[in-house]
Amino acid sequence: MSSLTVRALHKHFGDFHAIKGADLEVQEGEFVTLLGESGCGKTTTLRCIAGLESPSSGRITIGERTVYDSQARVEVQPERRDTGMVFQSYALWPHLTVIETIMYPLKRRRVQRQEAIRRALEILEIVGLAQYANRPATSLSGGQQQRVALARAVVSRPQLMLYDEPLSNLDPSLRRQVRDEILRLHALGGTTSVYVTHDLEEAMHLSDRIIVMQAGLLEQSGTPGEIFSRPTNEFVAKFVGFENLLAATVTEVRGDEIEFRLTDSGDTAALPASAAGRSVVKGDTINVAFRAANALVHSEQPPAGAARLAFRGIIDRIDFLGSRNEYRIVSGGSSLRVAESERAYRRHTMHREAGATAWVEIDADLVSIFPVARTAPAPDAEADLVEIGSRE
Amino acid sequence: MTGPSTRALANWDKPSRIPAGWRGERLVGKLLLGLAILVLFILFLLPPLTMAAASFRVGNLAGQGEWSIVPFIETLSRPSTWVVTLNSIVLAAASSLGALIIGTFLAWVAVRTTTPLRRWMTPVMAVILVIPSLFYGLGWYLVVNGKAAPVNIFLREVFGIEGSPFGSGWPIMLIVVIGYVIPVGYLFMVGPMARMDAALDDAARMNGATRVSAFFTVTLPLLRPTMFGVFVLMTSYGFSAFELPLLFGIQADIHVFSTAVYTTLTANEAIPNYAGASTLALILMLLVVVLVLIRGWILGGKRFSTITGKGFRPEPKSYGRVQWVFTAVFIVVLCWAGVIPLVQMVLGSFQPLFGVSLGFTTLNYEHVLGDRKTAGLITFTLILAAIGGFLAATIALVMSHLSVRGGRFIRFFNQAVSWAPVAIPGVLVGLALITAYLPVPGLRNLIGTPIMLLLGFIVVVTPIATRAVEGGVLQISAELEESARISGASRVTTFFTVVLPLVLPSFLAGWFIAGIGVAGNLSLPVLLSSPTMQTVAVQAYDLYRQGYASEAAALFLLLMLTVGVVGGIAWAVVKGGLRVLNRTRHSRIERAITMKGRVAHV
Numbered sequence: 002m003s004s005l006t007v008r009a010l011h012k013h014f015g016d017f018h019a020i021k022g023a024d025l026e027v028q029e030g031e032f033v034t035l036l037g038e039s040g041c042g043k044t045t046t047l048r049c050i051a052g053l054e055s056p057s058s059g060r061i062t063i064g065e066r067t068v069y070d071s072q073a074r075v076e077v078q079p080e081r082r083d084t085g086m087v088f089q090s091y092a093l094w095p096h097l098t099v100i101e102t103i104m105y106p107l108k109r110r111r112v113q114r115q116e117a118i119r120r121a122l123e124i125l126e127i128v129g130l131a132q133y134a135n136r137p138a139t140s141l142s143g144g145q146q147q148r149v150a151l152a153r154a155v156v157s158r159p160q161l162m163l164y165d166e167p168l169s170n171l172d173p174s175l176r177r178q179v180r181d182e183i184l185r186l187h188a189l190g191g192t193t194s195v196y197v198t199h200d201l202e203e204a205m206h207l208s209d210r211i212i213v214m215q216a217g218l219l220e221q222s223g224t225p226g227e228i229f230s231r232p233t234n235e236f237v238a239k240f241v242g243f244e245n246l247l248a249a250t251v252t253e254v255r256g257d258e259i260e261f262r263l264t265d266s267g268d269t270a271a272l273p274a275s276a277a278g279r280s281v282v283k284g285d286t287i288n289v290a291f292r293a294a295n296a297l298v299h300s301e302q303p304p305a306g307a308a309r310l311a312f313r314g315i316i317d318r319i320d321f322l323g324s325r326n327e328y329r330i331v332s333g334g335s336s337l338r339v340a341e342s343e344r345a346y347r348r349h350t351m352h353r354e355a356g357a358t359a360w361v362e363i364d365a366d367l368v369s370i371f372p373v374a375r376t377a378p379a380p381d382a383e384a385d386l387v388e389i390g391s392r393e
Numbered sequence: 394m395t396g397p398s399t400r401a402l403a404n405w406d407k408p409s410r411i412p413a414g415w416r417g418e419r420l421v422g423k424l425l426l427g428l429a430i431l432v433l434f435i436l437f438l439l440p441p442l443t444m445a446a447a448s449f450r451v452g453n454l455a456g457q458g459e460w461s462i463v464p465f466i467e468t469l470s471r472p473s474t475w476v477v478t479l480n481s482i483v484l485a486a487a488s489s490l491g492a493l494i495i496g497t498f499l500a501w502v503a504v505r506t507t508t509p510l511r512r513w514m515t516p517v518m519a520v521i522l523v524i525p526s527l528f529y530g531l532g533w534y535l536v537v538n539g540k541a542a543p544v545n546i547f548l549r550e551v552f553g554i555e556g557s558p559f560g561s562g563w564p565i566m567l568i569v570v571i572g573y574v575i576p577v578g579y580l581f582m583v584g585p586m587a588r589m590d591a592a593l594d595d596a597a598r599m600n601g602a603t604r605v606s607a608f609f610t611v612t613l614p615l616l617r618p619t620m621f622g623v624f625v626l627m628t629s630y631g632f633s634a635f636e637l638p639l640l641f642g643i644q645a646d647i648h649v650f651s652t653a654v655y656t657t658l659t660a661n662e663a664i665p666n667y668a669g670a671s672t673l674a675l676i677l678m679l680l681v682v683v684l685v686l687i688r689g690w691i692l693g694g695k696r697f698s699t700i701t702g703k704g705f706r707p708e709p710k711s712y713g714r715v716q717w718v719f720t721a722v723f724i725v726v727l728c729w730a731g732v733i734p735l736v737q738m739v740l741g742s743f744q745p746l747f748g749v750s751l752g753f754t755t756l757n758y759e760h761v762l763g764d765r766k767t768a769g770l771i772t773f774t775l776i777l778a779a780i781g782g783f784l785a786a787t788i789a790l791v792m793s794h795l796s797v798r799g800g801r802f803i804r805f806f807n808q809a810v811s812w813a814p815v816a817i818p819g820v821l822v823g824l825a826l827i828t829a830y831l832p833v834p835g836l837r838n839l840i841g842t843p844i845m846l847l848l849g850f851i852v853v854v855t856p857i858a859t860r861a862v863e864g865g866v867l868q869i870s871a872e873l874e875e876s877a878r879i880s881g882a883s884r885v886t887t888f889f890t891v892v893l894p895l896v897l898p899s900f901l902a903g904w905f906i907a908g909i910g911v912a913g914n915l916s917l918p919v920l921l922s923s924p925t926m927q928t929v930a931v932q933a934y935d936l937y938r939q940g941y942a943s944e945a946a947a948l949f950l951l952l953m954l955t956v957g958v959v960g961g962i963a964w965a966v967v968k969g970g971l972r973v974l975n976r977t978r979h980s981r982i983e984r985a986i987t988m989k990g991r992v993a994h995v
Contacts, residue, residue, distance in 0.1 A: 051879060053875050053879075078419075078878070078883070079875070079878040079879055080878050080879070080880075081881075083881075084879060085879065086875075088875070088876055089872075090872050092872035092876035093873075093876075094877075094894075094895070096894040096895055098979070100982055100986075101978075105880050105890075106879075109880055109881030109882045110881050114985070115985065118982065122986065134982075135979060135982070150876075153880065157880070157881065
């Protein structure tokens with residue numbers, strides 16, 4: 002196992018700029034996920050690391066070894082990069098049996114036959130498919146096929162494991178199972194892993210660190226917790242489910258408190274500095290973001306307090322969704338979405354109708370703020386992972 | 394496994410001036426590719442190019458002598474040139490259209506209805522497809538020509554008409570040619586038809602369409618791009634048809650490109666009119682190029698015109714008693730395209746003197762078998778067919794694979810290679826090859842040898858082999874190869890361990906079809922072979938011209954019989970071999986597993 006470094010990676014497909022300068026570093030044994038919508042360049046990044054795609058420029062190092070460097074004109078072929086990869090479509094060979102499939106990488110790496118069989122059976126035992134060893138790989142069910150693909154990728158103990166949306170072809174019920182399998186194998190071998198997905202929950206569950214990508218740019222990197230609660234820009238915030246984004250201007254930064262004025266309503270409020278995903282200064286235009294599920298709806302003005310934000314508004318719509326009520330509340334020109342749990346709505350629905358005045362209240366530690374226009378990121382020396390380039 | 398440190402050391406390259414793609418084994422790979430492109434260019438693209446140039450030269454040899462535009466102008470200003478062009482277009486377009494309509498209808502019947510016998514349609518059509526055109530043509534020839542021909546007997550007995558009124562001319566030629574290409578149309582259409590989502594039909598029905606109008610308003614329009622593509626493909630092949638127009642057109646003075654070229658060159662003139670023949674070929678080339686461009690435009694660069702995503706099954710529906718009519722249509726087509734000519738060939742081979750009297754005799758077979766040349770002739774033809782078919786299928790496989798995974802240039806080159814031979818009228822291929830290879834050292838010495846004949850056959854049948862093989866190659870998803878690369882296999886190893894095993898069925902089919910193409914091809918050897926190296930097709934055609942049609946039939950049947958027997962044996966050997974190979978593979982692994990188990994228990 003070894004670390005992975007990618008520097009200033011660019012990839013063009015004709016006129017299309019698929020990766021706009023990716024810099025990323027994955028530590029030994031780390032499980033890193035590239036998260037983003039389809040077409041954001043995450044799979045292309047992975048394929049460049051695997052050697053299946055030739056980057057336009059940049060440098061890729063696996064461990065000590067440079068496998069791609071546009072300046073030194075190095076490009077190591079995929080079969081010499083000593084990686085393992087799990088494909089979205091399983092990519093199992095229809096003419097081979099399960100055990101032959103798993104022995105294939107060992108054979109290519111000149112592992113002795115007896116040893117290869119021993120190792121193949123061992124890994125089959127681990128993924129629980131030993132009884133299917135002599136069945137054609139493609140005759141198994143979807144979940145089993147992906148486990149075979151998983152076993153094939155790890156059996157040669159590669160330096161680096163790459164996963165290209167391995168679960169998206171599986172039934173939801175099977176995903177959880179295979180996910181556990183991936184985590185188990187990762188824990189067992191401790192292989193450095195890069196995982197690509199568009200599924201937030203999957204990324205949260207599996208990763209040590211998540212890198213959010215958009216339109217060929219790396220947007221934010223952080224632990225699942227950081228990404229989920231402290232997004233540093235609008236795209237990541239929306240991607241991880243912050244439904245409410247309010248524009249505001251920082252009026253004062255003092256000690257551990259940030260004071261700001263909401264652009265639409267003109268109200269001022271203050272939040273602890275820890276709410277900011279990245280540092281802000283006086284005069285910055287920021288977004289104040291919170292999730293619909295984290296807010297409460299009140300019919301009367303709640304008592305003021307430093308640890309809370311409250312907005313007054315008019316109820317525009319109430320959508321009954323069974324487990325919750327979803328409110329659209331217009332507050333000073335912005336439309337807020339607030340979800341009310343069953344427990345809460347059972348008590349209140351009767352008094353609440355469209356047109357009524359309501360207060361939205363939210364705990365300060367559930368609010369996140371981040372600058373709107375991105376200022377050039379302060380390059381903290383050799384940050385473990387950084388956003389790259391500037392937005393075009 | 395080597396540790397990371399040794400790997401790192403081994404891989405520590407100093408920065409190089411040469412791009413990574415142009416060093417080491419990848420340079421070797423590129424050089425090999427370049428060499429292959431050069432060879433293929435000389436084999437496939439040079440002949441049509443030199444032939445085009447030959448239109449502007451006057452001399453005793455094709456492609457040599459003074460440059461002159463006179464023969465070119467002269468040929469173009471001759472009305473017969475345009476009659477030939479028109480005839481060719483009419484024959485190719487009309488027969489393709491007819492065959493496509495019938496083929497599409499049968500494909501629909503086979504996939505979307507519950508008609509009796511529908512499951513037999515695809516295998517039967519595939520079998521009919523491999524009947525060589527000369528064999529098929531001679532069979533039909535015997536049905537409509539001569540006193541003992543069944544059609545003529547019927548006309549004489551019932552209407553009192555003497556002679557062979559339907560022996561040649563447009564009606565019989567069209568009927569025969571359409572019958573010959575129906576299986577092609579069917580096999581091209583049955584795949585797309587099967588990939589079509591039946592729910593689209595159901596939706597039309599739910600919106601008020603009847604079964605019939607659903608077929609015409611939904612099914613057919615959806616298939617239109619595919620049908621256009623297939624139509625263009627068949628028409629361009631139809632342009633270079635030779636054997637059937639030779640049998641049914643010439644007597645009625647109907648000439649198409651191939652036959653016109655053939656008569657131009659074999660006419661008893663002091664100097665064969667090479668320039669004139671080449672000019673005719675030039676017109677044909679132009680037509681094919683235009684058609685190929687139209688085809689590319691219609692298919693919009695798509696490799697597949699897929700009509701549905703995945704998981705759909707075209708549900709066959711019952712159409713009631715009218716399905717018996719569908720079955721009847723299928724049986725009529727079956728007789729038309731296969732049974733009638735085949736039976737007539739068998740009967741004809743037992744007739745004492747074809748066309749004069751009835752009765753049965755084995756004399757023809759005795760003659761043919763008594764001739765010492767026969768065994769050699771058949772062996773020679775079979776060897777040519779086997780080797781030529783194999784090489785053509787190999788070229789087709791490698792080219793298709795390269796073009797699926799390669800860049801734009803390779804794709805274009807592959808297109809050109811697999812279409813160029815189609816643009817040369819059958820009989821001219823031999824001449825074009827000689828013209829093209831004469832200036833190339835090494836190849837020059839091959840002229841007049843069986844190797845030259847072999848090269849010619851490879852050029853002629855590679856397009857056919859390509860059509861058979863490329864489908865199989867397209868079905869292998871890129872990820873299957875990528876996963877092999879990630880598993881540590883080089884490009885070459887990937888090709889042999891993943892691609893080849895998966896395309897083997899298509900490859901074998903391509904080999905067989907190309908081999909049959911070689912065995913039944915008359916247009917190439919008729920001008921290229923010398924008396925010392927004849928093929929069965931040439932010999933059979935000679936016998937037919939000298940009036941020994943029954944002996945020709947016997948000879949051809951013997952060839953088909955041998956092909957069948959040899960093909961059958963080869964099939965059994967390959968299948969059995971693969972099975973044995975698989976079993977040993979499995980049992981070795983199983984043994985190893987159980988041994989390991991025993992060790993574990995002890």
